[in-house]
Amino acid sequence: MMYYLFSDHQGELSEVGGKCLSLMKLTQEGFNVPEGAVLTVKFFKNWIDELIGEPELRNKLNCSNEFRSISAELKNKALKLSYSKEQKSVLRQILTKLNNCNLYAVRSSSPEEDLAGASFAGGYETILGVTENNIKDAVKKAFMSCLDERIFFYKEQNGFDTAKIRIAVIIQNQIDSEVSGVGFSLNPLNNCYDEAVFNANNGLGESVVSGMVTPDEIIIDKHSGKELKYSIGSKDKVIRLNKKGGTETIELASEERALSPEQVIKLNELISNVEKFYGFPVDIEWAFSENKLYLLQSRPITSYIPLPDEMQTTYGEPKILYLDGSLVKQGITVPMTIMGCNILNLTQKQIFINLMGKDVIKDVKQGLATSRGGRMYVNVSSTAKMQGVKRMARTWDMIDNITAKMMMELDISEYIPKKKPDILKGAIWGAIKNNISTFSLYRKASKDPKKYKAWYQTFEDDYDKWLNELDTFEGTIDVVINEIIHRFVDLLCKMMPMTFAAEMARKKISKMLDKAFSDGNQRMQFIERSLPDNVTIDMGLAMYELSQFDEIKFHNEPELLTMIHNRSCSKLFMNSWDKYMSRFGCRTAMELDVGTKRMSEKPEELINQIKGMAELDKSMNPITIQQNSISEREKQFNELKDVLSGGKLNKLENNYKTLVTLGGKREGLKYWYIRGLATIRQIILKEADTLVKDGKLDESSQVFSLHYEQLLKTPDENRETIQEWINQNEEYYKRLENVNEYPKFIDSRGKILNLPPVNLKEDQIIGQSISPGVVTGKVKILNTPYEKELLPGEIMVTRATDPGWTPLFINASAIILEVGGLLQHGALVAREYGKPCIAGVNNAMNIFEDGQIIRIDATRGIIETNIS
Numbered sequence: 001m002m003y004y005l006f007s008d009h010q011g012e013l014s015e016v017g018g019k020c021l022s023l024m025k026l027t028q029e030g031f032n033v034p035e036g037a038v039l040t041v042k043f044f045k046n047w048i049d050e051l052i053g054e055p056e057l058r059n060k061l062n063c064s065n066e067f068r069s070i071s072a073e074l075k076n077k078a079l080k081l082s083y084s085k086e087q088k089s090v091l092r093q094i095l096t097k098l099n100n101c102n103l104y105a106v107r108s109s110s111p112e113e114d115l116a117g118a119s120f121a122g123g124y125e126t127i128l129g130v131t132e133n134n135i136k137d138a139v140k141k142a143f144m145s146c147l148d149e150r151i152f153f154y155k156e157q158n159g160f161d162t163a164k165i166r167i168a169v170i171i172q173n174q175i176d177s178e179v180s181g182v183g184f185s186l187n188p189l190n191n192c193y194d195e196a197v198f199n200a201n202n203g204l205g206e207s208v209v210s211g212m213v214t215p216d217e218i219i220i221d222k223h224s225g226k227e228l229k230y231s232i233g234s235k236d237k238v239i240r241l242n243k244k245g246g247t248e249t250i251e252l253a254s255e256e257r258a259l260s261p262e263q264v265i266k267l268n269e270l271i272s273n274v275e276k277f278y279g280f281p282v283d284i285e286w287a288f289s290e291n292k293l294y295l296l297q298s299r300p301i302t303s304y305i306p307l308p309d310e311m312q313t314t315y316g317e318p319k320i321l322y323l324d325g326s327l328v329k330q331g332i333t334v335p336m337t338i339m340g341c342n343i344l345n346l347t348q349k350q351i352f353i354n355l356m357g358k359d360v361i362k363d364v365k366q367g368l369a370t371s372r373g374g375r376m377y378v379n380v381s382s383t384a385k386m387q388g389v390k391r392m393a394r395t396w397d398m399i400d401n402i403t404a405k406m407m408m409e410l411d412i413s414e415y416i417p418k419k420k421p422d423i424l425k426g427a428i429w430g431a432i433k434n435n436i437s438t439f440s441l442y443r444k445a446s447k448d449p450k451k452y453k454a455w456y457q458t459f460e461d462d463y464d465k466w467l468n469e470l471d472t473f474e475g476t477i478d479v480v481i482n483e484i485i486h487r488f489v490d491l492l493c494k495m496m497p498m499t500f501a502a503e504m505a506r507k508k509i510s511k512m513l514d515k516a517f518s519d520g521n522q523r524m525q526f527i528e529r530s531l532p533d534n535v536t537i538d539m540g541l542a543m544y545e546l547s548q549f550d551e552i553k554f555h556n557e558p559e560l561l562t563m564i565h566n567r568s569c570s571k572l573f574m575n576s577w578d579k580y581m582s583r584f585g586c587r588t589a590m591e592l593d594v595g596t597k598r599m600s601e602k603p604e605e606l607i608n609q610i611k612g613m614a615e616l617d618k619s620m621n622p623i624t625i626q627q628n629s630i631s632e633r634e635k636q637f638n639e640l641k642d643v644l645s646g647g648k649l650n651k652l653e654n655n656y657k658t659l660v661t662l663g664g665k666r667e668g669l670k671y672w673y674i675r676g677l678a679t680i681r682q683i684i685l686k687e688a689d690t691l692v693k694d695g696k697l698d699e700s701s702q703v704f705s706l707h708y709e710q711l712l713k714t715p716d717e718n719r720e721t722i723q724e725w726i727n728q729n730e731e732y733y734k735r736l737e738n739v740n741e742y743p744k745f746i747d748s749r750g751k752i753l754n755l756p757p758v759n760l761k762e763d764q765i766i767g768q769s770i771s772p773g774v775v776t777g778k779v780k781i782l783n784t785p786y787e788k789e790l791l792p793g794e795i796m797v798t799r800a801t802d803p804g805w806t807p808l809f810i811n812a813s814a815i816i817l818e819v820g821g822l823l824q825h826g827a828l829v830a831r832e833y834g835k836p837c838i839a840g841v842n843n844a845m846n847i848f849e850d851g852q853i854i855r856i857d858a859t860r861g862i863i864e865t866n867i868s
Contacts, residue, residue: 017109036172103174177287180205193750203238308373321415326376331800335374337595342708357430366421441497449661505658530629531664547613586678589804595704763866773836
């Protein structure tokens with residue numbers, strides 16, 4: 001078919017485009033959509049064949065460097081296109097069936113527009129007030145908008161085939177509106193699912209859509225219909241229809257409301273019904289004409305933060321506040337896999353059982369934490385009820401200062417339940433009872449740290465040996481994975497007293513420094529550096545050792561990979577390589593997700609990172625840095641000793657001994673979990689290989705789109721069932737594809753909580769001082785550690801880091817983190833390498849740009865941007 005009426009049977013997306021398919025569905029559902037028709041993709045096929053029939057042109061459409069020139073070339077050719085007899089006949093039929101309306105609206109509709117995915121909002125052309133005589137020109141203009149360079153760029157960014165040109169065009173009866181605008185079925189400013197937002201202006205809605213005016217803004221509670229806010233805009237321009245065709249813009253400022261309270265209620269009913277019909281948030285274009293409300297367009301809202309259904313409360317229920325622990329504590333900025341979240345839940349469950357004597361996460365809404373929907377969430381409501389807000393904030397202060405500040409400054413009283421959730425009853429008593437032995441071990445670690453460390457090391461060695469020999473373990477996949485988790489938690493219970501003793505020693509030394517010196521905080525940062533047995537720093541040193549081999553210096557990546565595979569490198573290099581892989585091959589960026597490939601599975605990335613270290617100046621290499629840091633630590637310790645005497649001196653020496661002996665082991669908490677997790681990954685992949693062999697999976701990586709419980713059932717299920725599980729599981733993840741940035745705090749109705757902006761000097765940005773020093777340099781913004789090369793001396797700017805980022809700290813002259821605190825991974829590594837570091841810089845990824853020269857005063861936590 002070359003055309004359909006909106007009232008006809010629904011066309012296919014590939015025929016009519018997303019915008020038109022939506023209008024057809026809405027028309028047939030009974031919504032008041034202006035009568036219209038669509039010229040399908042088939043209508044324009046001959047034109048497109050004529051435009052890009054040459055293979056050379058098609059090849060250019062695959063190259064972004066050619067988009068501007070090819071767009072201009074295609075548009076010039078399109079101007080010469082003519083209508084065939086069949087095309088003219090179709091247009092006449094449409095105009096007749098639309099009852100010979102005086103004026104029409106002509107809009108493009110893209111087949112790439114997905115009703116729940118890419119929306120191409122604002123990308124294509126709309127022509128208003130089209131007369132019958134001008135209909136052919138308007139249709140061609142709408143068609144030509146698919147040749148615009150911005151459309152090619154949008155397609156490339158969203159994974160569409162740029163060489164495949166398709167378009168449909170809508171012809172609709174034009175509504176001569178007295179007032180019109182747009183609406184959102186959730187609040188785009190704070191993500192709240194319960195609020196609808198409307199922008200309105202007198203006349204046609206193009207003045208609102210194009211951003212020509214400051215419209216009225218109305219926020220309404222969708223469920224009660226109550227107006228929460230009505231802000232009157234300047235509305236100094238109005239677009240009206242010209243009865244002879246086209247539109248005209250009139251200067252006409254109005255201080256009156258564009259919408260009456262009754263019209264707002266009607267709009268709220270309309271957008272609520274459209275959202276209910278589709279089952280996802282929408283934005284709409286609407287118009288009032290002669291007091292009738294028309295629905296002009298509806299698109300999915302793709303750029304919002306979804307929450308898993310299990311975490312949401314219904315409207316009117318007490319709301320729950322969640323903290324994104326994967327972002328704040330682990331620096332994870334993209335979704336984890338479904339299996340990854342499941343394994344984390346299994347681990348958290350066992351940790352809480354050991355700590356509190358019961359499973360306090362089995363109930364998502366009442367428990368203390370959950371991992372689902374690609375994220376790790378802390379239930380702030382339940383935790384604050386159990387701990388109190390102040391105590392909770394103090395706990396988070398060392399992890400992320402801004403998070404702690406938000407807990408104290410935001411009014412979260414509405415989220416704290418009136419009584420303790422049932423799941424938490426007895427949890428505090430259980431924690432006391434279960435941790436009596438932990439307190440006893442803490443005292444032993446504090447009294448004789450060397451002896452405790454030697455005792456603990458036997459358990460670490462046993463766990464290491466057991467993991468290496470796990471191939472001999474007999475039992476089902478469920479039994480093996482649970483045994484790994486149980487053994488890790490047992491190790492954790494022996495490790496925690498040791499790290500707690502080191503932390504208490506650190507705090508006591510810090511207090512002594514603050515009393516003795518005005519710059520005690522800075523001195524403390526030096527005393528914490530280069531503590532022995534820091535596994536993350538050991539990884540950096542091992543990488544540097546590898547970088548000094550000739551194999552790294554004189555062979556490119558493909559050559560070296562082949563040599564390593566064939567074991568044709570020098571014996572000394574192979575020994576160092578094998579030793580590194582045995583200990584650190586389990587590590588990588590996003591390593592908490594069992595679905596993430598380990599460095600041992602992608603050695604090419606490791607080689608590229610090591611090559612970046614090969615030519616480092618001696619003063620920048622980690623060995624020299626570590627030696628200098630040890631000297632500086634001893635210097636600061638001795639200077640403090642010189643001002644103390646008697647009992648205070650004895651306390652200092654005891655605490656310093658505890659810190660140096662045990663403090664470096666803190667990073668082992670995560671390391672040993674990652675070691676176990678890497679083993680769990682191999683067990684799951686082995687099971688996945690069997691499923692591929694049996695034809696139940698297409699490839700092994702699909703296994704991470706299954707829930708853990710589903711994986712255990714796969715031996716008894718057929719391919720169709722397993723594939724259906726995967727498709728259903730991935731449905732939620734499709735909604736995450738357009739999430740660019742996850743918030744720290746979000747409630748169970750989707751509302752994002754933020755502190756109000758701080759007034760600063762124009763050229764100053766404030767953050768938390770993490771590691772002292774002053775540096776001026778060029779910015780390099782990195783979303784991932786492998787995105788682009790970080791050159792020596794550049795200032796690294798990123799959201800947060802994990803051990804996969806460690807090599808980049810060596811090249812960086814300084815580090816800026818959006819997220820982080822004194823004990824976050826990035827802070828520890830920055831201090832260790834003596835790199836100035838500022839964390840908690842809100843929106844840092846957008847404030848700065850590559851190549852910008854800035855000055856970091858990390859001693860005061862100040863960044864200056866106006867550097868000439």
